[in-house]
Amino acid sequence: MKDVALLEIQKYQEANAERWAPRLRPGAPSGNLPLLLRMDRDSPDGLLFKDQDFSSDLLKQLNGLRQNGVLTDVSICVGAWEVPCHRSVLASSSPYFRAMFCSNFRESHEAKVQLKGINPEALDQMVLYVYTGEAHITAQNVLPLLEAASMLQYPKLFEACSSYLQGQLAPSNCLGMIRLSEILSCESLKKKAKQMALTYFPEVAASADLKELCALELRDYLGDDGLCGEEEKVFEALMVWVKHDLQARRRYMQELFKLVRLQYIHPAFFHHFIANDALLQSSPSCQTILETAKRQMFSLYGTTSVADLHPPLHAPPRTSYQDFLILLGGRKDNQQTTRDVLIYSGQTRQWQSLTKLPIRLYKAAAVALHRSIYVLGGMVVGTGKSVPSHNVYIFSLKLNQWSPVQPMLVARYSHRSIAHKNYIFSIGGIGEGQEVLGSMERYDSVCNIWESMASMPVGVLHPAVAVKDQRLYLFGGEDIMQNPVRLIQVYHISRNTWFKMETRMIKNVCAPAVVLGERIVIVGGYTRRILAYDPQSNKFAKCADMKDRRMHHGAAVMGDKLYVTGGRRLTTNCTIEDSAAFDCYDPQTDSWTSQGQLPHRLFDHACLSVQCIPHACP
Structure with missing residues (x-):
């Protein structure tokens, strides 16, 4: 490889010998090359030069051009809000814009492109991120910015917004965060929020968000093996949810009551607070579960056979135990x-x-x-x-x-x-x-x-x-x-x-x-x-x-x-x-x-x- 490089340099020097002739030492043969360009065949390969600041400097220059409206060829609009940009910069930064401007869509040649479902302030932050690699995420803009990053396909900004939200997680808001993460397909936020919801069940159960869950969401939550809560608390949370909208939710009571692992409830709590609950007694199917649990808990004689047991009484303790x-x-x-x-x-x-x-x-x-x-x-x-x-x-x-x-x-x-x-x-x-x-x-x-x-x-x-x-x-x-x-x-x-x-x-x-x-x-x-x-x-x-x-x-x-x-x-x-x-x-x-x-x-x-x-x- 060294030899090939030296031959190429020699060819170049010979081709430019006349241009270099005045620089030759007096008395030296005209065919001689400058001492500066004499190379030892054992010298290392050429130098790879890297300008570490070039990319950031280039972005700064492009952002300056954008701010001054120089060479901008498209305006991204949200309603009456317009942000002038360079089509090539946008196409280089996102698959969304690349498809828009590098295909046969009408937006590829329009001077103004309207975007729907994006907040104007979020659009400003998004464009600033494209030109500088920076975005200021706050409690006020994180949600619209997360939505915009998801829609316009900026995954790193999307994850940055997710990380910000993860830092704001609390038992009082984690159920809402789970729902948000599912809407936006944000797996990292969903995982962290769900872990908090499971770990801090007693605090989450006291939050207003639990009452607003749909039956399917509550079923998935209370039925999770990793729920860090005593079964007495699980029962109380279920009854609070049902009574919050009794007319609409009564029909889900049997299915959800099966999620309470009755065999791990203190018998005194079962005897005083569950066995004679009027709401449970009003449901024949819940009554059957209660009677089976009573026989299993309070009979010293072992008369309940395995075949008689209702499935919930076979459930293992939660893994949080x-x-x-x-x-x-x-x-x-x-x-x-x-x-x-x-x-x-x-x-x-x-x-x-x-x-x-x-x-x-x-x-x-x-x-x-x-x-x-x-x-x-x-x-x-x-x-x-x-x-x-x-x-x-x-x-x-x-x-x-x-x-x-x-x-x-x-x-x-x-x-x-x-x-x-x-x-x-x-x-x-x-x-x-x-x-x-x-x-x-x-x-x-x-x-x-x-x-x-x-x-x-x-x-x-x-x-x-x-x-x-x-x-x-x-x-x-x-x-x-x-x-x-x-x-x-x-x-x-x-x-x-x-x-x-x-x-x-x-x-x-x-x-x-x-x-x-x-x-x-x-x-x-x-x-x-x-x-x-x-x-x-x-x-x-x-x-x-x-x-x-x-x-x-x-x-x-x-x-x-x-x-x-x-x-x-x-x-x-x-x-x-x-x-x-x-x-x-x-x-x-x-x-x-x-x-x-x-x-x-x-x-x-x-x-x-x-x-x-x-x-x-x-």
């Missing part, structure tokens, strides 16, 4: 009973502190029910005299606060409690006379009342407890002499009856149990062993062992995995150490992985899993 672990109470590093409440996000993998327990409680029981946490009984410590408590406290994740509810019938600690449907069962423990209790009582969370149930066959302490298929299972535990009890005690919930089974497989003490898939998993208990019990076949299977012999630990299921927290471990030299371990068991691979450490060593604590919307948590 996330898994959280809650750790309550227990004993910390210094082995003092703590009031701490910790929450762990499975999404962020971070621990945070919540409002502390109202009082210091030793070996209380705790359950999660309807996105709330209940703490029951326990030994009250730090008040001079330690006494068993019959008090019950409820914790609202949404409000981050504790409130008392109806106390238990019997004061107890070292007991077990478990939730099923709308009920909480409190079982056994140690009573006020330090006796081992065999009694059981049941709390109705909707009516806020306790009642006594049938007592267990054998009173035990610290059994592993789980509920599966209308039955409550107690595995093992210890007697008053702290000897392991090799029993499975089963309570039939609908019949209020117990029976027991002896088994050599059970020898757990101070161990939790969880339901993982179709099996009940008993996690450790002075052993590394993990046992999975199948209630259908009444058989046990061994799972992968934990790393340490563990007891007084917590366990809960998040998603499809088992998480184990803290506890006490038996070392190789038979000493007992408090632990801050945080481990995960995956049943798919039958393996354990460490999740790091708890914020501190902890044992005899409650470990629970809850699903809620992040913004509904502190």
Whole structure:
């Protein structure tokens, strides 16, 4: 390539030798070339010169010509408003104008071209953008400018207007922005506005724009899996929309009511605010949905078959719900009973502190029910005299606060409690006379009342407890002499009856149990062993062992995995150490992985899993 270039230069020099002759050195042969033009064949290729300012300077010159009316050959008009321009500049800047001026349209030779549907001020800004590459976007001109950019095919200006609008998005206007973006086919604005509408549902539901949605728009909005709102709020938003124009909207009520995922509504809210709503009762089809939901929510007997269920009761929780672990109470590093409440996000993998327990409680029981946490009984410590408590406290994740509810019938600690449907069962423990209790009582969370149930066959302490298929299972535990009890005690919930089974497989003490898939998993208990019990076949299977012999630990299921927290471990030299371990068991691979450490060593604590919307948590 270099050689070709040099040959071309030599030809040019020879052709112009006479013109250069006076510049030759005196005495030099006339055929010699100037020293300036002698080139080494090894020199680099020629120079590519770029004038970085040329384009912008050219635009400035063209804009000056336009402003002075020099060489302009067309006027763009909106009504009586005229803007002189250069046809070639417009055609070069937009496919719209290129088609207009470079085809056989009559506008290609007209001196004035009328544009319809464009604001005059927007036209001025548009032409200024064409000649300078700049446009001043304001709250007053952004919408007409967006429309003009869309019509006249200026995509970068269109996106600039979209970005401006995205910066002005708020829960009060995002529904209107969605509608605007659909009219103008602005996907970037639509995506951002929809994300805001889904994320800030409670605020959006309170806006005037929600009442103005058509039935189709409301259906798409309330039916979205990503809606970050509790189902109670979804129901309230629907009813506000219907009542805004009852005569016209009543006919959409059945279709839209199906979008409310009733199985995730707090039963007390359903009972008091939905079940007897006069408007819903006036619709036979809505009544059918209500009756099905009632049977499913309030029947302890499991009489509703899958075939009887209305489709909405099969709907999954919205994807905005996330898994959280809650750790309550227990004993910390210094082995003092703590009031701490910790929450762990499975999404962020971070621990945070919540409002502390109202009082210091030793070996209380705790359950999660309807996105709330209940703490029951326990030994009250730090008040001079330690006494068993019959008090019950409820914790609202949404409000981050504790409130008392109806106390238990019997004061107890070292007991077990478990939730099923709308009920909480409190079982056994140690009573006020330090006796081992065999009694059981049941709390109705909707009516806020306790009642006594049938007592267990054998009173035990610290059994592993789980509920599966209308039955409550107690595995093992210890007697008053702290000897392991090799029993499975089963309570039939609908019949209020117990029976027991002896088994050599059970020898757990101070161990939790969880339901993982179709099996009940008993996690450790002075052993590394993990046992999975199948209630259908009444058989046990061994799972992968934990790393340490563990007891007084917590366990809960998040998603499809088992998480184990803290506890006490038996070392190789038979000493007992408090632990801050945080481990995960995956049943798919039958393996354990460490999740790091708890914020501190902890044992005899409650470990629970809850699903809620992040913004509904502190």
